[in-house]
Amino acid sequence: MNADDLLTQSPTAEAVAAHTRQLPEPDPKAQQALREALESSTRTPVAAEWPTLLQEARGKMDSRHAEPATSHRPGVGPVLVAVKRAFRFTFQPFINEMLRRQVEFNESILDALATVIENQREHARTQAQWRRDVEARLARLEPGPKGRGATKR
Amino acid sequence: MPPVKTRPEAAGTNGPRHIHQFVARLAWGDAVGNQVRYLQSLLRSWGHVSEIYAEQWDDSCREQVRPARDYPREASRDSVLIVHHSFESRMVPMIARSPGRKLLVYHNVTPARLFEGFERKVAIACDAARAELLAMREHMDAAFAYSRFSAEELAAAGYRHVAVLPFAIDWSCFDTPPDATLQAELDDGCANILFVGRAVPSKRMDDVLRVFTAYQRLYQPRSRLLIAGALNRDSPYGAFLLGLKDLLGPERVHFLGRVSAAQLSACFSVATAYLSMSRHEGFGVPLLEAMYRGVPVVAHAAAAVPETMAGAGIATLSRDPMEVAQLLAVLERSAPLRTQVIDAQRARVAAFSQDLVAEQVREALSACFEGRMPALPAPPEPARVELICPGYSLRPDAPMSRLTRALASRVPGARVLALRPRTLAPRAAPGPEHIDGPPVWHFTADQPVGLPAEPLPGSSAMETAARASSAPHVYLGVDTEVAATLLPLASAPAWGARSATEARAEGDASQRLGARLFELAPDSLDATVEALLQSLSSRGGPLHERG
Numbered sequence: 001m002n003a004d005d006l007l008t009q010s011p012t013a014e015a016v017a018a019h020t021r022q023l024p025e026p027d028p029k030a031q032q033a034l035r036e037a038l039e040s041s042t043r044t045p046v047a048a049e050w051p052t053l054l055q056e057a058r059g060k061m062d063s064r065h066a067e068p069a070t071s072h073r074p075g076v077g078p079v080l081v082a083v084k085r086a087f088r089f090t091f092q093p094f095i096n097e098m099l100r101r102q103v104e105f106n107e108s109i110l111d112a113l114a115t116v117i118e119n120q121r122e123h124a125r126t127q128a129q130w131r132r133d134v135e136a137r138l139a140r141l142e143p144g145p146k147g148r149g150a151t152k153r
Numbered sequence: 154m155p156p157v158k159t160r161p162e163a164a165g166t167n168g169p170r171h172i173h174q175f176v177a178r179l180a181w182g183d184a185v186g187n188q189v190r191y192l193q194s195l196l197r198s199w200g201h202v203s204e205i206y207a208e209q210w211d212d213s214c215r216e217q218v219r220p221a222r223d224y225p226r227e228a229s230r231d232s233v234l235i236v237h238h239s240f241e242s243r244m245v246p247m248i249a250r251s252p253g254r255k256l257l258v259y260h261n262v263t264p265a266r267l268f269e270g271f272e273r274k275v276a277i278a279c280d281a282a283r284a285e286l287l288a289m290r291e292h293m294d295a296a297f298a299y300s301r302f303s304a305e306e307l308a309a310a311g312y313r314h315v316a317v318l319p320f321a322i323d324w325s326c327f328d329t330p331p332d333a334t335l336q337a338e339l340d341d342g343c344a345n346i347l348f349v350g351r352a353v354p355s356k357r358m359d360d361v362l363r364v365f366t367a368y369q370r371l372y373q374p375r376s377r378l379l380i381a382g383a384l385n386r387d388s389p390y391g392a393f394l395l396g397l398k399d400l401l402g403p404e405r406v407h408f409l410g411r412v413s414a415a416q417l418s419a420c421f422s423v424a425t426a427y428l429s430m431s432r433h434e435g436f437g438v439p440l441l442e443a444m445y446r447g448v449p450v451v452a453h454a455a456a457a458v459p460e461t462m463a464g465a466g467i468a469t470l471s472r473d474p475m476e477v478a479q480l481l482a483v484l485e486r487s488a489p490l491r492t493q494v495i496d497a498q499r500a501r502v503a504a505f506s507q508d509l510v511a512e513q514v515r516e517a518l519s520a521c522f523e524g525r526m527p528a529l530p531a532p533p534e535p536a537r538v539e540l541i542c543p544g545y546s547l548r549p550d551a552p553m554s555r556l557t558r559a560l561a562s563r564v565p566g567a568r569v570l571a572l573r574p575r576t577l578a579p580r581a582a583p584g585p586e587h588i589d590g591p592p593v594w595h596f597t598a599d600q601p602v603g604l605p606a607e608p609l610p611g612s613s614a615m616e617t618a619a620r621a622s623s624a625p626h627v628y629l630g631v632d633t634e635v636a637a638t639l640l641p642l643a644s645a646p647a648w649g650a651r652s653a654t655e656a657r658a659e660g661d662a663s664q665r666l667g668a669r670l671f672e673l674a675p676d677s678l679d680a681t682v683e684a685l686l687q688s689l690s691s692r693g694g695p696l697h698e699r700g
Contacts (some may be wrong), residue, residue: 008467
């Protein structure tokens with residue numbers, strides 16, 4: 001341990017560093033195995049995007065606002081559209097209040113689903129890592145061209 | 154029978170002063186909640202009327218709290234409200250319309266980047282909490298923090314009358330007798346390494362696991378790791394931790410979950426060392442708790458941790474598990490060293506004696522309660538352009554630092570925002586330092602600065618200073634943590650430069666800056682300066698001369 005990397009006054013950083021240098025040198029093989037295990041355990045942060053599966057639901061999460069007003073009726077159509085727009089404009093604050101709890105529920109349930117999906121991803125990542133680790137150990141044990149104990153067949 | 158809650162009389166000009174506190178959530182057992190309760194008892198002992206107002210609370214705290222929505226109605230012009238800020242509260246409008254004086258106590262907010270990849274919602278809330286910190290500025294008469302590290306961010310946000318408040322700790326809480334069953338179970342000759350805290354990504358319990366694995370494999374096979382604190386096994390970080398435990402394969406790792414005071418005492422009573430690898434602490438109460446209980450502390454020196462430890466215990470700038478494991482090993486093997494560490498820790502804890510701290514808190518707050526605020530000098534002129542170059546002082550010969558120097562000499566009214574060298578302690582009031590020409594404002598990095606090859610860490614204080622400024626930003630290096638944080642958040646127009654020799658900052662920075670992103674080739678510093686100046690002087694740019 002380098003004294004420059006320590007912040008301590010009593011004992012001094014130099015004294016602590018000196019003590020660490022007096023520790024018995026661990027077995028190089030154990031050190032190497034540990035270093036490999038530690039390196040393989042590092043996890044690069046994944047992008048904070050929403051799971052693709054939930055993107056569509058997320059787009060529909062806010063149920064307070066309806067699709068743009070339209071009408072298929074000829075002639076009276078524009079009048080109906082104008083009436084629909086006026087109705088929505090007038091009553092939107094009440095609609096917002098009525099649907100507020102629904103929107104909050106949608107948000108919560110989507111968050112819960114996202115957590116479940118991310119949790120599963122994390123398990124899958126760990127299992128993949130675990131499998132690679134086991135395969136590497138097996139390769140070292142098994143006799144064959146890749147193993148350490150390779151023998152003639 | 155629960156005590157009957159009565160509405161506090163509206164404060165008048167006569168009689169005891171009404172000094173209330175607001176906290177977004179009053180929780181049992183967390184550092185902020187404990188601090189709020191302790192301050193309430195202090196305020197009441199000084200003869201004030203004091204209630205706690207909160208938006209949410211734990212069931213166990215129901216009798217201690219009043220709903221925050223009642224505060225504007227129950228307060229008067231003579232009331233004082235102490236606002237505790239550590240997370241998003243969505244209560245800034247309530248605070249704004251409340252009568253009376255207001256003081257902010259800032260516990261610090263964990264940087265959102267520490268939750269990335271694990272807790273999307275929490276990361277968003279952390280960013281929102283920093284936006285609230287800026288929004289509350291105009292409503293606060295004074296602001297306090299529990300460390301210079303946090304005070305620096307308050308000053309960076311533009312708060313006036315910023316001061317550091319001593320942290321009041323009720324040490325008697327730590328004198329609970331240990332749970333005899335758990336103590337007997339753990340006291341079996343194994344070296345016990347302890348960490349106390351919730352399993353959240355910022356606490357880096359994964360690094361605690363790595364250090365412990367190294368310690369067990371290389372130095373002490375008969376060792377045990379005790380982790381006391383809530384662990385949500387269904388969260389992505391919880392799943393990651395449990396998977397990591399299986400991958401690394403250390404033996405005797407105990408996730409104890411939330412423990413009672415007696416169980417916690419049992420853990421401390423058998424602990425060989427307390428290990429914290431947390432990347433962010435606004436103060437770090439468990440470090441002092443371990444010191445009080447005579448357990449040597451080894452901690453990663455991030456955020457306010459070096460300030461809290463103040464040379465006691467062993468704070469390390471290294472994150473290498475094999476190096477930190479060496480510290481655990483020497484503390485276990487060398488009795489004189491261990492004694493020396495424990496003695497220094499006891500001396501540190503003595504500085505937080507309750508009477509002393511209570512008097513210091515009273516001195517710090519009384520002037521604000523009485524409205525006797527000292528006159529302050531006029532604030533410096535706002536910058537015309539913010540040159541954001543984190544490595545300016547740390548790596549002065551780097552291409553981006555040279556580009557910043559060249560640009561600063563050509564842009565009047567520019568100020569340089571840079572990281573403070575790691576040998577210098579945080580300053581409660583950052584100000585301009587003239588180094589080789591342009592005024593440089595230094596801010597403390599959230600994590601220790603690593604080797605020259607490693608990327609520079611972010612700085613919450615610097616990011617807050619940039620967000621508080623309405624001047625255009627020029628990012629000298631768009632692949633830094635600071636730029637990655639600010640680019641999506643800052644509302645000010647932005648320009649940027651990236652080094653051609655480094656990996657291209659594809660994606661976010663390129664998309665956000667478009668034609669305002671310039672490339673710095675090794676031999677074309679002057680050309681890049683000219684191109685940037687031309688862009689800054691063009692129509693819509695901060696240097697454009699109208700008329």
